[in-house]
Amino acid sequence: MAKAKYTTHLGMVDILPDESPKWRALEQIIHEEAARYNFEEIRTPIMEQTELIKRGIGQLTDIVTKEIFAFTKGDSNYVLRPELTAPVVRSYVQHHLAQRGGSQKLYYIGPMFRAERPQKGRQRQFHQFGVEVIGSGDPVADVECIAFMMSIYKRVGIKNFNLKLNSVGDPESREQYKNVLKDYLRPNLNQLSELSQKRFETNPMRILDSKEKEDQEFIKNAPVIGDHLNEDSAAHFKKVCDLLSSLEIGYTIDPLLVRGMDYYTRTAFELTSPDLGSQDALAGGGRYDLLVEEIGGQPTPAVGFAAGMERLFIACEELDISLAEPKTVDVFIATLGDTARDWAVKTLPVLRDRGVSATMDYLGRSLKAQMKDANRENARYALIVGDNELEAGKFTLRNMHESDEEQLDLEQIIQKVAHLSND
Template sequence: MAKPKYTTHLGMVDILPDESPKWRALEQIIHEEARRFNFEEIRTPIMEQTELIVRGVGQLTDIVSKEIFAFEKGDSHYVLRPELTAPVVRAFVEHHMEQRGGSQKLYYIGPMFRAEKPQKGRQRQFHQFGVEVFGSDDAVADVECIAFMIRIYKRIGIQNFELLLNSVGDPESRENYKKALTDYLQPHYDRLSDLSKNRFEKNPMRILDSKEPEDQDIIKDAPVILDYLNEETEAHFEKVKAMLDTLGIQYTIDPHLVRGMDYYTRTAFELKSPDLGSQDALAGGGRYDLLVEDIGGPSTPAVGFAAGMERLMIACEELDIHLAEPKKVDVYFITLGEDARKWALKQLSAVRNEGLSATMDYMGRSMKAQMKDADRENASYTVIVGSNELEEGKFTLRNMKESEEEMLSLTDIINKLKKLA
């Protein structure tokens, strides 16, 4: 077979018809659970101002330093969104959504873009769903986000996961901790990876996020931020843990969990599954009480999470979880002759108007080929139409699973199919 002239870009994948039902099923689950939690959907453009992403995500993050798709058009600087928290915050500020009153509980589903090395479960165009809650600094908002996140995975059937939990403190706590961390890391500086050396002066907490082998032995004995929380931040963290206990949500404290964004404050969390191998993160998030004000909005506490949909699909494959039923069509019209094709074409609308799925051959093939195609389309029934059937007004309804046939009028066929659908 000749190589196609045009192919997708590196790290960008077509979702073909055999796969798209899984995506629709997952999206439907997210929409249904969002309604139950009283979250409202928000949709933002896939392009944002580069400055917004740099300011929101953080200049020193891997996303900004290595992974964004940025370009210019005239005097404007654009970026394909690498995540959705900063864009949703931008929309919150731009449209003065705090004026709607109460907490704003938003959710989203959509594609993101990062120029990283493609690997299993990580593409350059990938998809996330997530939530953002604005206006509440109460621990209940943190816990509701976590509960929503876990509910999605449990509903799908994924039970083998671990919730990691930490507090990354408020600005006061972080400054005290950064000093202690810097003092600890200084004697080990020459042994750090080049990436961690670069982070040492600018943001030493990001070193805790390092996956480089040479950093691991150093990190494991580093001081932990939980020992440096001030009274208010520690009290918030205790409330989060107590509420999770109330809901029966198990968690593991990970004092080195800092997440990959600079905007997090207080609560940070991550959901992992061993079924994903080395790339085991399913979802993650936390609180970002300073970000709204930082990009020009009113002082507004906020918390949220994001989850990778490709990772979730991989977990489903590993666990043999089927998100969608096999494709099928309720009725396939088998036509013999041009008059029968014209009649069937007209009747498709009548059948579809009753809420049934219906199709016919588009290629004028033989009866044998049409029956084979009906089987490929997983048709529940076929209606065989020829000149005799048109004259008598009765048609052969064939049950494709049981190989049973009966002669019925179109009205009787529709009524029977409606009862069985």
């Protein structure tokens, strides 16, 4: 087979016809669960202003410093969105969604872009679904986001996962903790990895998220933020934990869970699965009470999560979970001769208008080749038509799964097939 002249960019893959059904099935699950939780869908442009992403995510985060696809066109700076929380909040502020009243419960599905090294479950174009609850500071909103997130995985059939939970505190708590953490790390600063040494001044809490070998001993013995929360932050976190327990949602408190974005406050959470190996994250999120104000809105509390769709599919493969039924078509019309082909072209819309999925051979091949095609298409029935059938007004309807057949007129065929396809 000749090598293709043009191929996809590194880290960007085609979703081929055999894979599309599982994507549609997952999207349908997300839409259905969103309806049950009374979330409304929001869709934002794939491109945003670069400054929005920098301000929203944080100037010194890995995403902004290393991973965004940014470019300039004329006087405008664009970025392919690397995540959707900042764009959703931008839309919330721009369109004055607070005026709709109450908290805004929004969800999304779509592609994101990050210029990172491609690996299993992590591409440069990837897909996420997620929710944002904007306008509520109540711990109930945190728990509703977590419950929604977990409902998706339960619907899919994934049960082998772990919910990690932490609080990163409010700004007051976090500043106090940063000073304590820096005091702990400072005597051994030159033994930390180069990346952690850079983070020491800019964002020392991100050192706790380091995967570098030389950092692990210091991380393991580091002071934990839970011991430095002020009264309000501690009370909020306790209420979240109590509500999760009341819903029988299991969790593990992970004092090293800080998440990667600067906008997180108080609750942080992550869902992982051991079925994914070293890259075990399925979804994650938390509260971000400062972000709306940071990008120009009024001070507004908010909480949400994002989940990788490719990661979910990997977990499904590991667990042998099939999200979509095998492709099928109700009727494949196999024809003998030009007159029969003309009849088939006119009959296809008749079948489809009655709710029957139908197709035919487009290449004018032999009956044997057409029947092979019917099998390949997983057709439930083959409708065989030639000059004799057209003259008699009765056609051969072959059940492709049971290998029996009968002679019926078109109306009888439609009634039989339409009835079965609606069962």
